[in-house]
C-alpha cells in the first residue's frame with residue numbers, strides 16, 4: 001500500500017471510496033464499544049475477588065496491636081505504610097496512607113496550598129495574584145482539571161521520549177508565580193514513557209524561584225508492567241533530599257489498578273517536615289481513613305514480591321489487549337504514514353499522534369460508528385491540543401474480541417479523516 005501523502009489525487013479518491021464503504025459497514029453493525037478510560041476489565045476485577053474472603057476472624061482486625069475497626073492512626077496503619085514504602089522504595093515514616101483514591105489526596109494537597117499554603121508558602125495560594133502550574137503534555141486530563149479548577153494558569157511543557165522537556169521546566173521555574181508541576185514518572189499517562197534517570201535527577205535538583213514549588217509525583221503506574229519484568233525506579237524523595245530539596249516533592253500512589261479502582265487504598269509520601277505540616281491540617285479534617293480496607297489490602301497483597309506476582313496476572317490479561325491494539329496499528333496504519341504511536345510496556349494507554357488537524361474528526365467518526373474514545377484534546381491543558389493530533393487509546397476495559405473491532409473502527413476512521421485532510 002502506498003503511503004497516503006505519496007498517492008496521486010486519483011489514487012486517494014479511489015481509496016476514499018473504498019474506506020468510506022468500510023466505514024458505512026461498521027456503522028451498520030450498530031456497535032457500542034468503549035476505549036475511553038483506563039478502567040480494568042472484568043477479568044482483572046474477578047482476579048482479585050478473593051480479597052473479600054479475608055478477615056473472617058476477629059484476630060484479622062488487629063494489626064501491630066491496633067484494632068483497625070476503631071478510630072485512630074490518622075496517617076494509616078504501620079503495616080500499610082510498610083507495604084507502600086517497599087513498593088515505592090521510600091521509608092515507611094514518609095508514607096501517609098489515605099482512602100480509596102490518590103486523586104483525592106492530590107486534590108487535597110493543592111487545595112491545602114490554596115486555603116492554607118504549603119509548608120514553605122509565604123501566604124496561601126488564594127492570596128497570590130496569579131499562580132501558574134506546569135503541565136507536561138500530553139498528560140492526564142484529571143490532573144490538569146484540578147489545577148484549572150483553582151484558577152491556576154496552566155503552562156504546557158512538551159513531553160520528550162524521556163519525560164518532560166527539562167530545559168523548558170528549568171526555564172519556567174525561574175518565574176516565582178510557577179508553584180508546581182504534574183508528573184506521571186513511570187508509564188506516563190498517556191505516552192507510556194518512563195522518565196530517564198537524567199530527567200529525574202534534573203527534576204529533583206530544580207532551583208525554583210517559588211519557595212513552595214511542589215512536584216506532584218503521581219506514581220500511579222509504579223508496578224504496572226504488562227510486558228517484561230518489573231522495572232526498578234529511583235526514589236524521588238531521596239533524590240530531592242540529596243539535592244537539598246527535601247520538601248519539594250509529594251509522591252502519590254494507589255492500588256486502584258492493583259486491586260479495585262475506587263475500592264482500594266492510596267497514599268502520599270513526603271519529607272518529615274511536610275508530613276508534620278500535613279498531619280496537623282489533616283487531623284482537623286478527618287479522624288482516620290478506612291483502616292479496615294487498609295488491613296484487607298495488607299493481608300491480601302502482603303509485600304512487594306507478592307504484589308508483583310499479582311501484577312503478573314494482570315499483565316497476562318493486559319498484554320494481549322495492548323498487542324492487539326499496537327499490532328492493528330502496525331498493520332493497518334504504519335504503511336500509510338498518517339500517524340505515529342508508542343509501544344508501551346506498562347501503564348494503561350497507547351498514545352497515538354494522528355495527522356495534525358485530524359484528531360477531533362477521527363473521534364467524531366468513531367462516535368458515529370459506535371466507538372467511544374477519550375475526547376480529542378483531553379490530554380492537553382484546557383482540553384485543547386494545539387495540533388489537534390493526540391488520541392489516547394485505553395485498551396483495558398473491552399474483552400479482546402470487542403477490542404479487535406474497536407481498533408479496526410479506529411483505523412478506518414483514521415484513514416478517512418487523513419484522506420479528507422489530504423484532499424480527495
Ligand code: PMP
Nearest residue numbers: 038101102103140189220254256
Ligand atoms: N493518576 C493517574 C496518572 C491515573 O491515570 C489515574 C487513573 N486513571 C489516577 C491517578 C487515579 O488514581 P486513583 O484511583 O488512585 O484516584
